[in-house]
Amino acid sequence: AQSVTQPDIHITVSEGASLELRCNYSYGATPYLFWYVQSPGQGLQLLLKYFSGDTLVQGIKGFEAEFKRSQSSFNLRKPSVHWSDAAEYFCAVGIQGAQKLVFGQGTRLTINP
Amino acid sequence: EPEVTQTPSHQVTQMGQEVILRCVPISNHLYFYWYRQILGQKVEFLVSFYNNEISEKSEIFDDQFSVERPDGSNFTLKIRSTKLEDSAMYFCASKGQTFSYEQYFGPGTRLTVT
Numbered sequence: 395a396q397s398v399t400q401p402d403i404h405i406t407v408s409e410g411a412s413l414e415l416r417c418n419y420s421y422g423a424t425p426y427l428f429w430y431v432q433s434p435g436q437g438l439q440l441l442l443k444y445f446s447g448d449t450l451v452q453g454i455k456g457f458e459a460e461f462k463r464s465q466s467s468f469n470l471r472k473p474s475v476h477w478s479d480a481a482e483y484f485c486a487v488g489i490q491g492a493q494k495l496v497f498g499q500g501t502r503l504t505i506n507p
Numbered sequence: 508e509p510e511v512t513q514t515p516s517h518q519v520t521q522m523g524q525e526v527i528l529r530c531v532p533i534s535n536h537l538y539f540y541w542y543r544q545i546l547g548q549k550v551e552f553l554v555s556f557y558n559n560e561i562s563e564k565s566e567i568f569d570d571q572f573s574v575e576r577p578d579g580s581n582f583t584l585k586i587r588s589t590k591l592e593d594s595a596m597y598f599c600a601s602k603g604q605t606f607s608y609e610q611y612f613g614p615g616t617r618l619t620v621t
Contacts, residue, residue, distance in 0.1 A: 436596060436614055437511075437513075440612075443609060484550060493538065493540070494565070495552065495553070495610060498549060
Protein backbone atom coordinates (compact mmCIF):
# COMPACT_ATOMS: atom_id res chain seq x y z
CA ALA A 395 0.00 0.00 0.00
CA GLN A 396 1.09 3.54 -0.63
CA SER A 397 2.44 5.41 2.36
CA VAL A 398 4.12 8.66 3.26
CA THR A 399 6.52 9.05 6.15
CA GLN A 400 7.57 12.26 7.78
CA PRO A 401 10.22 11.12 10.28
CA ASP A 402 10.23 14.30 12.35
CA ILE A 403 7.13 14.97 14.42
CA HIS A 404 8.41 18.26 15.79
CA ILE A 405 11.27 20.51 14.72
CA THR A 406 12.46 23.72 16.35
CA VAL A 407 14.68 26.18 14.51
CA SER A 408 15.80 29.72 15.18
CA GLU A 409 14.47 32.57 13.12
CA GLY A 410 16.77 33.15 10.18
CA ALA A 411 18.12 29.61 10.22
CA SER A 412 17.75 27.20 7.33
CA LEU A 413 15.12 24.48 7.37
CA GLU A 414 14.74 21.04 5.89
CA LEU A 415 11.67 18.89 6.50
CA ARG A 416 11.92 15.28 5.42
CA CYS A 417 9.40 13.26 3.49
CA ASN A 418 9.72 9.71 2.19
CA TYR A 419 7.10 7.84 0.22
CA SER A 420 6.42 4.28 -0.73
CA TYR A 421 4.84 3.86 -4.13
CA GLY A 422 5.65 1.71 -7.16
CA ALA A 423 5.40 4.35 -9.87
CA THR A 424 6.26 8.02 -10.08
CA PRO A 425 3.99 9.77 -7.67
CA TYR A 426 2.55 13.22 -7.70
CA LEU A 427 4.00 14.96 -4.65
CA PHE A 428 2.75 17.86 -2.58
CA TRP A 429 3.62 19.88 0.48
CA TYR A 430 0.79 21.54 2.38
CA VAL A 431 1.01 23.91 5.34
CA GLN A 432 -1.57 24.24 8.10
CA SER A 433 -1.39 27.28 10.34
CA PRO A 434 -3.25 27.10 13.67
CA GLY A 435 -6.99 27.20 13.09
CA GLN A 436 -6.53 27.28 9.34
CA GLY A 437 -7.03 24.85 6.49
CA LEU A 438 -4.42 23.20 4.33
CA GLN A 439 -2.62 25.55 1.98
CA LEU A 440 -0.67 24.15 -0.95
CA LEU A 441 3.00 25.19 -0.77
CA LEU A 442 4.29 23.40 -3.85
CA LYS A 443 3.87 20.36 -6.04
CA TYR A 444 5.86 18.00 -8.24
CA PHE A 445 4.34 16.21 -11.20
CA SER A 446 7.25 15.77 -13.63
CA GLY A 447 10.23 17.58 -15.12
CA ASP A 448 12.71 19.55 -13.07
CA THR A 449 13.17 17.76 -9.76
CA LEU A 450 13.72 21.00 -7.85
CA VAL A 451 10.43 22.83 -7.51
CA GLN A 452 9.77 26.27 -6.16
CA GLY A 453 6.75 27.12 -4.10
CA ILE A 454 5.16 29.99 -2.28
CA LYS A 455 6.61 31.78 0.75
CA GLY A 456 10.21 31.03 -0.33
CA PHE A 457 9.94 27.25 0.01
CA GLU A 458 11.43 24.71 -2.37
CA ALA A 459 11.48 20.92 -2.51
CA GLU A 460 13.59 18.38 -4.32
CA PHE A 461 12.33 15.08 -5.67
CA LYS A 462 14.92 12.32 -5.41
CA ARG A 463 13.67 9.14 -7.03
CA SER A 464 16.59 7.05 -5.81
CA GLN A 465 15.80 7.93 -2.21
CA SER A 466 11.99 8.06 -2.59
CA SER A 467 12.16 11.46 -0.98
CA PHE A 468 10.65 14.89 -1.43
CA ASN A 469 12.23 17.09 1.22
CA LEU A 470 11.06 20.63 1.83
CA ARG A 471 13.62 23.39 2.32
CA LYS A 472 13.80 27.06 3.10
CA PRO A 473 17.08 28.99 3.37
CA SER A 474 15.93 31.37 6.11
CA VAL A 475 12.80 30.85 8.19
CA HIS A 476 10.57 33.60 9.53
CA TRP A 477 8.48 33.49 12.71
CA SER A 478 5.37 33.32 10.53
CA ASP A 479 6.52 29.94 9.18
CA ALA A 480 5.56 28.29 12.47
CA ALA A 481 2.89 25.78 11.46
CA GLU A 482 2.24 22.11 10.70
CA TYR A 483 3.63 20.84 7.42
CA PHE A 484 2.20 17.87 5.57
CA CYS A 485 3.71 15.91 2.73
CA ALA A 486 1.20 14.16 0.47
CA VAL A 487 1.23 11.77 -2.46
CA GLY A 488 -1.27 11.57 -5.30
CA ILE A 489 -1.76 8.10 -6.64
CA GLN A 490 -2.13 7.57 -10.38
CA GLY A 491 -5.58 6.31 -11.23
CA ALA A 492 -6.94 7.12 -7.80
CA GLN A 493 -8.60 10.23 -6.55
CA LYS A 494 -7.24 10.46 -3.07
CA LEU A 495 -4.19 12.08 -1.58
CA VAL A 496 -2.23 10.09 0.98
CA PHE A 497 -0.77 12.25 3.72
CA GLY A 498 2.15 11.90 6.04
CA GLN A 499 1.64 12.42 9.74
CA GLY A 500 2.89 15.98 9.63
CA THR A 501 5.82 17.89 11.09
CA ARG A 502 5.16 20.68 13.54
CA LEU A 503 7.59 23.56 13.09
CA THR A 504 8.38 25.88 15.98
CA ILE A 505 10.45 29.02 15.44
CA ASN A 506 12.62 30.40 18.23
CA PRO A 507 13.05 34.18 18.20
CA GLU B 508 -8.70 34.22 -5.41
CA PRO B 509 -11.43 31.55 -5.31
CA GLU B 510 -11.43 29.34 -2.25
CA VAL B 511 -13.25 26.44 -0.67
CA THR B 512 -15.46 27.43 2.24
CA GLN B 513 -16.89 25.27 5.01
CA THR B 514 -19.59 25.76 7.61
CA PRO B 515 -19.79 25.62 10.52
CA SER B 516 -16.24 26.12 11.73
CA HIS B 517 -17.02 24.19 14.91
CA GLN B 518 -19.90 21.83 15.63
CA VAL B 519 -20.64 20.20 18.95
CA THR B 520 -23.11 17.34 19.01
CA GLN B 521 -24.22 14.55 21.28
CA MET B 522 -23.46 10.93 20.54
CA GLY B 523 -26.16 9.39 18.35
CA GLN B 524 -27.20 12.64 16.75
CA GLU B 525 -27.05 13.35 13.02
CA VAL B 526 -24.76 16.08 11.74
CA ILE B 527 -24.38 17.68 8.34
CA LEU B 528 -21.15 19.40 7.44
CA ARG B 529 -21.34 21.82 4.56
CA CYS B 530 -18.85 22.86 1.94
CA VAL B 531 -18.90 25.22 -1.00
CA PRO B 532 -16.21 24.08 -3.44
CA ILE B 533 -14.51 26.36 -5.96
CA SER B 534 -17.18 27.20 -8.51
CA ASN B 535 -15.84 25.57 -11.70
CA HIS B 536 -14.41 22.49 -10.00
CA LEU B 537 -15.78 19.06 -10.79
CA TYR B 538 -14.24 16.74 -8.18
CA PHE B 539 -15.05 16.96 -4.50
CA TYR B 540 -13.55 15.29 -1.46
CA TRP B 541 -13.86 14.87 2.26
CA TYR B 542 -10.92 14.15 4.51
CA ARG B 543 -10.71 14.00 8.27
CA GLN B 544 -7.97 14.58 10.81
CA ILE B 545 -8.36 13.13 14.27
CA LEU B 546 -6.45 15.26 16.78
CA GLY B 547 -2.75 14.45 16.64
CA GLN B 548 -3.09 12.09 13.69
CA LYS B 549 -2.62 12.33 9.96
CA VAL B 550 -5.13 13.63 7.45
CA GLU B 551 -7.15 10.67 6.12
CA PHE B 552 -9.14 10.38 2.92
CA LEU B 553 -12.84 9.63 3.35
CA VAL B 554 -14.54 9.95 -0.02
CA SER B 555 -14.36 11.45 -3.49
CA PHE B 556 -17.36 12.55 -5.54
CA TYR B 557 -17.66 13.23 -9.25
CA ASN B 558 -20.56 13.54 -11.66
CA ASN B 559 -23.07 13.19 -8.82
CA GLU B 560 -21.76 9.91 -7.52
CA ILE B 561 -19.10 8.55 -5.22
CA SER B 562 -15.98 7.69 -7.22
CA GLU B 563 -13.88 6.32 -4.37
CA LYS B 564 -14.26 5.81 -0.65
CA SER B 565 -12.10 4.57 2.19
CA GLU B 566 -12.88 1.88 4.72
CA ILE B 567 -13.67 4.65 7.20
CA PHE B 568 -16.60 5.78 5.04
CA ASP B 569 -19.15 3.25 6.23
CA ASP B 570 -22.95 3.28 6.13
CA GLN B 571 -23.06 6.00 8.76
CA PHE B 572 -21.62 8.46 6.27
CA SER B 573 -23.17 9.91 3.14
CA VAL B 574 -22.37 12.73 0.76
CA GLU B 575 -24.57 14.83 -1.41
CA ARG B 576 -24.41 17.72 -3.81
CA PRO B 577 -27.91 19.07 -3.30
CA ASP B 578 -27.52 22.01 -5.67
CA GLY B 579 -24.93 23.55 -7.97
CA SER B 580 -22.78 24.95 -5.20
CA ASN B 581 -22.95 22.95 -1.97
CA PHE B 582 -21.32 19.63 -1.09
CA THR B 583 -22.34 18.01 2.18
CA LEU B 584 -21.14 15.23 4.45
CA LYS B 585 -23.76 13.64 6.69
CA ILE B 586 -23.00 11.45 9.66
CA ARG B 587 -26.21 9.66 10.60
CA SER B 588 -25.52 8.65 14.17
CA THR B 589 -22.37 10.19 15.55
CA LYS B 590 -19.94 8.30 17.74
CA LEU B 591 -17.30 9.66 20.09
CA GLU B 592 -14.61 8.52 17.65
CA ASP B 593 -16.09 10.73 14.91
CA SER B 594 -14.64 13.74 16.74
CA ALA B 595 -12.16 15.21 14.29
CA MET B 596 -11.44 18.07 11.93
CA TYR B 597 -13.23 17.46 8.63
CA PHE B 598 -11.77 19.02 5.51
CA CYS B 599 -13.53 19.49 2.22
CA ALA B 600 -11.45 19.76 -0.96
CA SER B 601 -12.12 20.29 -4.63
CA LYS B 602 -10.27 19.78 -7.88
CA GLY B 603 -10.82 21.18 -11.33
CA GLN B 604 -9.36 19.00 -14.06
CA THR B 605 -9.47 15.27 -14.57
CA PHE B 606 -5.70 14.84 -14.87
CA SER B 607 -4.75 17.26 -12.13
CA TYR B 608 -4.01 15.91 -8.69
CA GLU B 609 -3.97 19.36 -7.12
CA GLN B 610 -6.69 19.62 -4.53
CA TYR B 611 -7.75 22.83 -2.83
CA PHE B 612 -8.77 22.52 0.79
CA GLY B 613 -11.23 24.41 2.90
CA PRO B 614 -10.50 25.64 6.45
CA GLY B 615 -12.18 22.62 8.04
CA THR B 616 -15.03 21.96 10.45
CA ARG B 617 -14.08 20.81 13.91
CA LEU B 618 -16.64 18.23 15.03
CA THR B 619 -16.82 17.43 18.73
CA VAL B 620 -19.03 14.53 19.79
CA THR B 621 -19.87 14.41 23.48
